[in-house]
Amino acid sequence: MRPELYNSEQFGAVLEPEDDSDILIECRNVYKSFGEKDILRGVSFKIRHGEAVGIIGPSGTGKSTILKIIAGLLAPDKGEVFIRGRRRDGLISDQDMSGLRIGLVFQSAALFDSLTVRENVGFLLYENSTMGEEQILEIVKETLASVGLKGVEDRTPSELSGGMKKRVALARSIIFDITKKSIEPEVLLYDEPTAGLDPIASTVVEDLIRSVHMIGEDALGKPGKIASYVVVTHQHSTIRRAVDRKDRLARDDS
Ligand SMILES: Nc1ncnc2c1ncn2[C@@H]1O[C@H](COP(=O)(O)OP(=O)(O)OP(=O)(O)O)[C@@H](O)[C@H]1O
DSSP states (O other): OOOOOOOOOTTOOOOOOOOOEEEEEEEEEEEEEEETTTEEEEEEEEEEEEOEEEEOOOTTTHHHHHHHHHHTOOOOOEEEEETTTTESSSSOOOOHHHTTTEOOOOOOOOOOSSHHHHHHHHHHHHHHHOOOOOOOOOHHHHHHHHHHHOOOOOOOOHHHOHHHHHHHHHHHHHHHOTTTTSSEEEEEESSSSSTTTOOHHHHHHHHHHHOOOOBOOOTTTBBBOEEEEEEEEOHHHHHHHHHHHHEEEOOOTT
């Protein structure tokens, strides 16, 4: 896929294909400042169904900030975010999210330390679904197995290695409610998924990111859930192994 570059001066300079029907998320001219610091100044890009996009750039250029804006955890000061063509006003709301799930996998894994792996991974299902305990446990185990973890359900995060924590966070972001009539496609946003991992653990996570990215049907014939994903990273290996398209957040002076 053709690499695209953008920064505050360059946004909008990229020619886009005519057909926009496969656009899941679009940021249009997004600005964000913290106090006196202007972090994002007119960032525009589109994430299409099936894309694996990497966002690279020096520390402090706003890579995590743009992910939080896409996820609806931060509101832009100016500019717009469109989710499947619908403009989102302000922050995340149930109504905004219908039709597309957006999952953010934090750099730190952000697991609840006082909960077990089972409770962490099944959190959304315990909170929101009508499924019984047994059924949720089954799905938790299946999802953990899909990220290469077995027999860790009853451990707490403090009993896991850094790489295992990241895989548990990945499992939490891909678990879904099988009782739902329609499965919404999901865009996963990974913030530095391999930071702090050794090269072998990084490779495992990079390959998992690829493997959970299912378009169409998965090996078991279930509909694909992860339509697209975005990876913020410093690591070249992650770019090489896990993404197809690179977008760069650049400093003004670069
Ligand atoms: N909630 C906040 N309040 C104030 N400043 C913030 C906040 N969030 C981020 N910043 C600042 O905005 C800048 C961009 O932060 P961000 O985390 O998006 O950068 P990044 O490109 O992801 O950096 P890194 O690669 O080091 O993680 C930084 O200078 C950071 O200190």
